[in-house]
Amino acid sequence: MTVTKTEALPVRSGDDVVRVRQRVRALAVEIGLGLVDQTKIVTAASELARNTLDYGGGGDVRMETVLAGTRKGLRLTFEDQGPGIADIEQAMTDHYTSGGGLGLGLGGAKRLSNEFHIESTPGSGTRVTIARWK
């Protein structure tokens, strides 16, 4: 798999979340994702960006267009140096929330992506990677 383009954006404010959505949309269009797939990856990105901001205390996102054989994809990595998640299984459970949300962000982002990977270390931060393939 080769990375054909890499970009990064900060996720430190509500405005940043809006910018991330816009940039993810543009990259999704660029790799030729259809409207529904664009909407899915942008929605997943919005969920993860908001978590990075609200729970991770801010962080950043790396956005990569990738190529596996002839298949194009978009890979997004959200990273923060926040408190981390002690129980990932619990956090991934639908409707679990520690902050008065709906508890759908992580589970939803996973369902809306083709690939989902989460790593978190309590006390040092969280990294979530998703990918959507054309």
Added chain:
Amino acid sequence: MDRIPILKLGGALIVTIQVDMHDRLALALEEDLTAMIARTGARGVLIEISALEIVDSFIGRMLVSIAAVSRVLDAETVVAGMRPAVAITLVELGLELTGIKTALNVERGMALIQARLSDEDDGHGSDRDRHED
């Protein structure tokens, strides 16, 4: 601070969401709608979202919470104009718009609200006092 304008039409309040919502804007809208339902006795709230390219759990929570408050004040919430790609995505996200009716567009949304109002005029609805302003 920015606020989303609320229109009153007959017994309904109409709101068009055109911008990317921020926490403050969402909260302000909820407050404004609540106050206006109480003041006008509106029986329906129509939220037009055809400009929204996505509905994530943040917007979803705002819609559900507006619907819950409206219900307590005896007003029904209708969300109109959701894009098909957004509707498909919502299902996968796992978001259920509990207590919210959906309509293809504003016209049909208004028809839903009007139907409820005329039901009540026929004497089938609640007998709550109406406040016309």
